[in-house]
Amino acid sequence: MQLRTKHLLGIRDLIPEDIQLILDTARQFKEVLQRPIKKVPSLRDITVVNLFYENSTRTRISFELAEKRLSADTINFSASGSSVSKGETLLDTVNNILSMKVDMVVMRHSATGAPHFLAQHIPAAIINAGDGINEHPTQALLDALSIIEKLGQLKGKKIAIIGDIMHSRVALSNIYLLSKMGAEITLAGPPTLIPRHIQEAFGVNVTYNIKEALEWCDVANVLRIQLERQNQVLFSSLREYNQTYGVKKSLLDNLTKQILIMHPGPINRGVELDSDVADSGHSIILDQVENGVAVRMAVLYLLSGRREANA
Numbered sequence: 146m147q148l149r150t151k152h153l154l155g156i157r158d159l160i161p162e163d164i165q166l167i168l169d170t171a172r173q174f175k176e177v178l179q180r181p182i183k184k185v186p187s188l189r190d191i192t193v194v195n196l197f198y199e200n201s202t203r204t205r206i207s208f209e210l211a212e213k214r215l216s217a218d219t220i221n222f223s224a225s226g227s228s229v230s231k232g233e234t235l236l237d238t239v240n241n242i243l244s245m246k247v248d249m250v251v252m253r254h255s256a257t258g259a260p261h262f263l264a265q266h267i268p269a270a271i272i273n274a275g276d277g278i279n280e281h282p283t284q285a286l287l288d289a290l291s292i293i294e295k296l297g298q299l300k301g302k303k304i305a306i307i308g309d310i311m312h313s314r315v316a317l318s319n320i321y322l323l324s325k326m327g328a329e330i331t332l333a334g335p336p337t338l339i340p341r342h343i344q345e346a347f348g349v350n351v352t353y354n355i356k357e358a359l360e361w362c363d364v365a366n367v368l369r370i371q372l373e374r375q376n377q378v379l380f381s382s383l384r385e386y387n388q389t390y391g392v393k394k395s396l397l398d399n400l401t402k403q404i405l406i407m408h409p410g411p412i413n414r415g416v417e418l419d420s421d422v423a424d425s426g427h428s429i430i431l432d433q434v435e436n437g438v439a440v441r442m443a444v445l446y447l448l449s450g451r452r453e454a455n456a
């Protein structure tokens with residue numbers, strides 16, 4: 146089995162069989178990560194450049210670790226401190242890096258479509274590690290793996306995505322993935338942070354009432370308020386946001402069933418998610434981080450063109 150795509154630009158381009166293949170492969174790599182020796186030679190002689198034009202903690206470390214676990218050679222590039230500040234174009238930077246014989250590019254960029262642009266111009270396999278407000282496909286894949294581990298499957302499960310849907314690439318990638326895999330989705334948050342026609346466009350439910358979303362769902366994926374992407378006032382204050390839309394322990398205590406709480410990180414504690422929920426038994430936030438490495442190993446391996454699994 147192999148992926149139908151040469152790059153991972155977004156979940157939008159994947160068919161359910163591709164998603165399933167990545168998740169199955171990730172599960173095999175997760176077993177490798179439980180072993181005393183966590184390294185396999187699958188990507189030996191493959192060179193990967195991690196091209197980060199925007200800040201990142203988890204995603205960057207997770208990709209680097211995944212590459213090292215697969216024995217790839219890696220180069221790390223961050224825009225700050227590079228010739229980008231001297232005015233070099235994206236394509237020039239990348240072509241210069243590629244002339245040093247790089248096989249794969251992991252890219253994060255604040256502009257929507259930056260990895261798609263690169264994919265049209267360079268021969269390397271491109272993995273989107275987050276482009277503007279568009280997609281963050283490996284996040285949705287690791288979210289899916291984390292849900293399946295706890296609930297057995299995605300099909301028929303009720304997932305609430307809560308918060309700043311408008312500016313979140315995590316939301317869009319999750320909406321594509323969950324609907325392709327047969328889960329039910331409710332988007333919840335302030336009306337100003339939920340795009341107006343999203344309900345009809347994606348066949349999802351929308352509510353502006355967090356309590357209602359929490360009562361309905363099996364899993365609540367709580368999103369960070371993306372203050373850096375908002376150029377107008379979309380809610381009155383962080384304190385008021387927390388009062389009306391924050392996920393709080395008192396709300397969970399009143400539910401008749403146990404639900405799972407997810408967050409892609411970084412958490413704004415006390416804004417979209419209270420600490421006593423983030424650190425509670427409901428939370429699978431650290432499982433998400435752990436699964437990120439296995440999912441990224443799977444994506445790198447499947448896109449590398451290496452068929453002989455050493456996992």
Ligand code: ASP
Nearest residue numbers: 275281315369409410411
């Ligand atoms: N880390 C995720 C991203 O890069 C989520 C977030 O920043 O809120 O999109």
